[in-house]
Amino acid sequence: MFRIKSSLIALSSAAILSASPSLGAMAKDRPGEGVSINMAQATWDTGWFYAEVYRQLLDELGYDVPQITTLDAPLFYQAVAQGDMDLWVDGSFPLHDSYRQAFEQDAEIVGAVVEAGTIEGYLVNIAAIEQFDIRTLADFKRDEVKAAFDRNGDGRADLVACPAGWGCELMIEHHLDAYELREHINPIKAGYPASMADAIAAYEAGENILFYTWTPNWTLSELVPGEDVMWIEVPEVDLPDMSLAPTATLEGVVGCVNDPCTVGFPGGDIVPVANSAFLEANPAVRALLETASVPLADISAQNAAMNNGDDDIATHATEWIEDNRDRVDGWLNAARAAAE
Incomplete structure (x- = not known):
């Protein structure tokens, strides 16, 4: 018995692989092993x-x-x-x-x-779109629109935005400056899922909502563009890198207030x-x-x-x-x- 074990140990690794094709096949099928x-x-x-x-x-x-x-x-x-x-x-x-x-x-x-x-942009509930004829972010400079979306009483429309450090947070901040909206829109930068859950609850309670989202995202199953909400446009394309400007206006965006739709974010x-x-x-x-x-x-x-x-x-x-x-x-x- 000892001599049998010794002879097996003496076999080269190549001989073992040759005698056991399944080992070689396994190595080929799983190149990341180890x-x-x-x-x-x-x-x-x-x-x-x-x-x-x-x-x-x-x-x-x-x-x-x-x-x-x-x-x-x-x-x-x-x-x-x-x-x-x-x-x-x-x-x-x-x-x-x-x-x-x-x-x-x-x-x-x-x-x-x-x-x-992928699509990114801003959405508003349809009832508010119709009541206030909201087409772009610039409409949130109007006093009656701000009041209709002001949920915390600070005199600005509340926007569900992005947490600090996200790429979309940087773009939204750029938009607030580019369109001179600092005094008119309050970006909410808390955790996004919790902020959107709060916005959905507000919508279901009959309140108006303004929010940013992107695709793919579960929000658009809860708030369906063309049925519950609509994509609105930006006043004009203004990006940190204007070489991307052509991709910020998209055709065929379902549930947008316009076609083509100037969402203001580059498609990606x-x-x-x-x-x-x-x-x-x-x-x-x-x-x-x-x-x-x-x-x-x-x-x-x-x-x-x-x-x-x-x-x-x-x-x-x-x-x-x-x-x-x-x-x-x-x-x-x-x-x-x-x-x-």
């Missing part, structure tokens, strides 16, 4: 579903993602540049362009979760951002990020379900992967091929 990934997700929960989809795809490739760390955008871009984080799939560009200088030397955009499909992409050295060491991850995507409609549907209490994100992601197995296997096979 590698841990520090993955982040954004603080906005509308992105948690597709982050989990990507996490599970990485798991199928053998990578270990022990947890997904939730970070604000400024912290993530600093961390990915430093190598403390490997990647996230929550880049929103051009909205996050102000962070490029912080990460582009050591990290990069790779692939797209959603390409050229949701993209992965990853540390360049990490990608160099893990070509399978690069290939996966370059090929995978999740339709905007599917993200919106999951967000609506989550908002209605079905918050089992891991199961949602698993079910989506199985429902799209043919496409998913194509992405995974491309990633495996890149690792060979």
Whole structure:
């Protein structure tokens, strides 16, 4: 018995693999075996579903993602540049362009979760649109409009905006200055889900609401453009980077007061951002990020379900992967091929 063990130990690793094809196949199918990934997700929960989809795809490739760390955008871009984080799939560009200088030397955009499909802007309940003939943000300079949206008694219309540090917060602040609205609009910068829940409750109680949102977002399942609310326009396009101005007017926006609709925010992409050295060491991850995507409609549907209490994100992601197995296997096979 001892001699049998000794002879087995003497076999080369190559001979063992040759005698056991399944081991070689396993290594090929799971090129990430033994590698841990520090993955982040954004603080906005509308992105948690597709982050989990990507996490599970990485798991199928053998990578270990022990947890997904939730970070604000400024912290993530600093961390990915430093190598403390490997990647996230929550880049929103051009909205996050102000962070490029912080990460582009050591990290990069790779692939797209959603390409050229996101909309951002301001919405108002339809009853107020009709009563006050609201068309643009400039209408909130009118005393009767401000009074109708002033819920805290400070003489300004309340706007559900974005928490401090978010890319959209910087854009909204730019708009308040560009359109001279500081004395007329009060931006609420508390946690976005809680602020929107409060706004929805106010709407259901018959009050007027003004809020910022983006797609995909569960808010547009609760407050449907064209049925409950409408997108309003900005007086004119004014962006920190005016080279993006053509993308801030969009055609065919459902539930807008005008078509084309001057939403005032550049249309954008949701993209992965990853540390360049990490990608160099893990070509399978690069290939996966370059090929995978999740339709905007599917993200919106999951967000609506989550908002209605079905918050089992891991199961949602698993079910989506199985429902799209043919496409998913194509992405995974491309990633495996890149690792060979």
